[in-house]
């Protein structure tokens with residue numbers, strides 16, 4: 323336990339107390355404990371929690387306490403000064419001073435930007451009514467749980483991963499939920515039409531209604547300025563006391579802009595996660611853009627965190643080369659996995675197993691002799707193995723005929739796989 327800050331250590335200030343940032347600190351503390359005098363600013367008034375698990379919290383399957391990853395004592399034990407519930411509003415790069423909304427200041431030698439993303443709020447009339455929210459943090463989740471106690475009808479805009487998890491959670495809490503989706507099928511960035519059709523059927527059977535290829539044109543309010551309906555572009559109105567916008571995320575780069583860092587979609591970083599503008603400043607997580615990509619899932623951010631921590635510790639020459647991602651849906655009882663180029667097409671070969679009666683669909687996409695994509699619904703037991711094959715880019719020529727049946731774990735098969 324560090325009772326007082328040791329003198330003379332370089333100062334590391336982190337902005338954003340979220341998943342990527344704290345993971346970087348954990349790595350750093352593991353490989354180079356005591357190297358930095360660490361200060362953290364977090365806009366949310368909470369210690370580090372697992373944002374992914376907000377969906378099971380909303381669905382009533384876990385509590386907020388269950389999802390805390392590093393409690394208040396973790397910061398204290400590691401000698402970290404935490405300014406929680408304080409948003410950083412300016413950074414003076416010349417003086418190397420960070421300033422929060424309450425006037426708290428901290429000076430840095432190294433700065434770690436990990437401000438995450440913000441939900442896209444559609445620019446439509448009524449988007450500022452009470453009862454209209456995005457889905458990103460504990461406050462949004464609590465707002466939805468409260469709404470479900472007192473109100474009946476919810477509209478979720480967006481039939482992607484987040485939208486469907488929100489819809490499921492609200493439905494589990496007793497609301498009548500309609501998902502409004504612009505695309506022709508659900509989760510089109512992760513599923514092909516066949517898998518998405520199975521998913522939609524399952525969710526409809528559970529009581530969620532869908533408006534496909536529909537666009538919300540305006541939100542209508544009551545006299546007390548609470549939302550009461552969503553109007554579609556075709557004129558239909560859907561009654562709603564709560565509207566959740568899950569129509570995408572944008573890297574949170576407001577501060578980076580103000581700091582005059584090079585920002586495109588996200589804050590542009592190099593392979594050591596240093597911003598290309600200022601080598602003292604690192605960016606990790608959803609706010610960062612690496613080789614043109616700003617990720618929106620945790621696994622790549624953890625890979626970034628490791629490289630950034632190594633660099634901050636001046637350990638070796640680890641480089642981040644980008645990540646291949648995979649997706650699962652956290653709706654209890656629905657097994658779904660997808661990774662890579664699951665749509666196929668062109669010169670790709672597809673192996674498909676379709677068993678609608680049992681609700682199982684599997685598609686593997688092969689290009690040359692490599693597995694390049696997988697989309698699984700109903701039985702995802704082999705998802706991890708397919709993902710491993712895909713990431714490693716190994717030849718599957720010898721496995722071609724048995725690939726669909728999953729990994730052969732018998733002893734004689736080990737050599738072959």
Ligand SMILES: Cc1cc2nc3c(=O)[nH]c(=O)nc-3n(C[C@H](O)[C@H](O)[C@H](O)COP(=O)(O)OP(=O)(O)OC[C@H]3O[C@@H](n4cnc5c(N)ncnc54)[C@H](O)[C@@H]3O)c2cc1C
Pocket residue numbers: 337338339340341342343363364365366373374375376377408409410411436437438439457458459484487574577606607608609617618619620621623650652
């Ligand atoms: C409901 C939900 C379910 C999800 N499910 C999955 C899943 O199943 N799988 C998966 O891989 N990913 C999932 N994600 C995405 C995953 O949570 C994110 O990829 C991850 O949290 C990003 O980490 P981050 O550190 O970049 O951002 P965050 O975890 O969002 O942390 C950023 C933090 O910075 C704070 N901040 C921003 N600006 C400032 C400032 N100026 N000053 C101080 N603090 C600031 C924010 O308040 C926030 O606390 C889900 C996300 C949500 C919302």
